Amino acid sequence: MEKPGAGHNRGFLFQFPGKVIFGDGYVNELPAIIREMGSVNPLLLSGKTLSKTPVMERVRAVLDSSGIRHGIFDRVEPEPPVESVAEAARSARENGHDLMIGLGGGSTMDFTKVASVMADGEKDIMELVGRDKIPKKGLPTVMLPTTSGSGSEVSPVAIFTFAEEKVKKGIVSPFLIPDAAIVDPELTWSVPRRVTADTGMDAMIHAVESFLSVNANPLSEILSLESVKNIASFLERAVRDGSDAQARRGMSLGSLLAGMAFAMAGTAAVHALAYPLGGEFHIPHGTANTVMLRHVMEFNMDCCAAKMAHLARAVTGECVADSDLEASGAFIDWMAEIALRIGVVTRLRDLGIPWSAIPGMADAASGETRLLSNNPKPLDRSDIENIYRKAW
Template sequence: MENYQIKIPACIFGGEGSIDKLKEVITKENAKKVIVFTDKGVREAGICDMATQKLTDCGVDYEIFDNLKPEPSVYDVDNVIKKTMDVKGDLVIAIGGGSVMDVAKLATVLMGAEYTVFDLVKEPSLAKKKIKSVMIPTTCGTGSEATCNAIVAIPEESSKKGIVNDMLIPDYVILDATLLAKLPKKIVAATGVDALAHAVECFTSKKATPFSDTYALASAKLIFGSIKEAYKDEDNLKAKGDMLLGAFYGGVAITGSGTTAVHALSYPLGGKYHIAHGVSNAILFSHVMAFNKDACADKLAMICDVVNPEITGKTIDQKAQYIIEQIADIVKYTKIPTRLEQFGVKGEDIDFLVQAGSEQQRLLVNNMKELSLEDIREIYRKVM
């Protein structure tokens, strides 16, 4: 009999207004000095204030680090961690998207450690948790608040790598849709499709388990059913709440099974051309799933049955094709670019992409269908 497991954050709060639960966390952890990670956009939008006001109400001292770059390199992370060394905090709070949360998660295992982030890139098993964390996502995707992963860019390789260790799993998560009220449409789109990719990839992963399947299907149902409304109507907090919950479920699924070729082939696009992670996934998403279809049509059909149970009298192949077409339609509806040439990628760059993409074996081994170098080349050709 196969054995399987899944690990999730110890405490998760959800629902509109759940940001108030931060006070409960502060009291429980007896926190006196808090390190807050965010970015300038979140801070300027006043979203960070919704959390720091709770800290003030509790009489807690805090210091904010908001000079965090999107898609951070290993050097960016090292610089930020060095700046926090003198703070002597006893709790880390992240308020932002995936990059902010990834840096905060790394801070929880790097502050006061003898090893560095450079060491963790080479040997993630070194990580030991030094300080507890609270993740407060402010986008519709990434799922970083649920995972044991932190992604960093490696400039020398023009790509990205994942630092994976259970010690990175956050201790507390707050899923409050009111923090997404001012989220720009393009961020709803990119992060939302990224979260949808997590759901579909994890469900069709070789490493999928009954645990990860449960979360991946729940994620797919929520995101397929709400992403267009969340994108169209910025005041629709019900849709954004569904997206937030779906993204979290997708993150849990990642921890249980792992993403596949969509994410693997997107890493060089972010690492070398600095294409936003969600956008690079969106460009590749339907094409990779079309390539995979004959190896996982039954699983795609199961997603179809959950997402749109009204579809009856169709074959497994037709249901699988429906999901692939829905993915492409969502990308089109949310106006995400679909061609790499829009980001300055040229035909002569394809050799680099094929080589760099093929090296993402941590994720490619999860893919239901093995990709040859020529298969990878053909997928990139389709999106040039």
């Protein structure tokens, strides 16, 4: 059985953006960072919806007031078609942009990271899918997350939906780690309730899965624990009142710390089983994870009860049960209750996914070996199918 702190026996590689700035109002540091990086012609990337909001106006005003000429690519879609990444890369090349700024949630940041390595026009996105397929660093990148969830601002991962195959695939490379990240909680204030809830659950699951991962290490465990504590304190408050600055700050910090943790330790079976829900049924990422959460954790429980009990104590601040197994059960209930209270769906059938889709999803999830190999308890295809049945 995995004991808390077992990860303390493991070595680790600490590889992060050269600069991470956290705090209210620090978006104002963007011009200084751009200049420090030697850029004179950055490209600002965002989604269509965000480009019409005060957040975009604010970032542009910060750049304009410092006299930084910049281009705009505002056509990043929530599940961006892979062709549009090549389009953004081409636009950067043709207009001589020397840096990319990713302003948005996980999709926009992932998009920006991959567009930066394709800016030289030498690679097709299909050649980059998988681990360590990117040959060299692309244009420098600066990330400004506008949601508290993905952790993409510090991670070496980008996830894309490949429409033809109806699957989501990961691109993983140290060359995707952004050069700088400005995590300014003020940029998240206007995020709607539903998105706050969905992305907040994703962040919590990053913290939990990275903590339980077989690849957890002394540093990632500290980050995961601190993350889960912040999310436990502030997720419901941020959903209830988006203008609660302290709650938004807590969620931004929780999401950032979880991103740092999973950048090292990875996520695991919850994410692996959630991906087919996104790839085929376009269920938002945080919801897809939440649906799988209870059932994957109940499957894992006997293998990592001591570590789950540690999480339970971290969020309640006390000993919650007589045995580790009991505490693990209480922790799983606690997570499910939060999801319920903030209105995130917890059953497959409530998402309109038919029972008949389960075998196909089990096939797809079985292929997610990058994530499944991090899981504290090994699982085969029939385990996966059983978990989907329970989650239905």
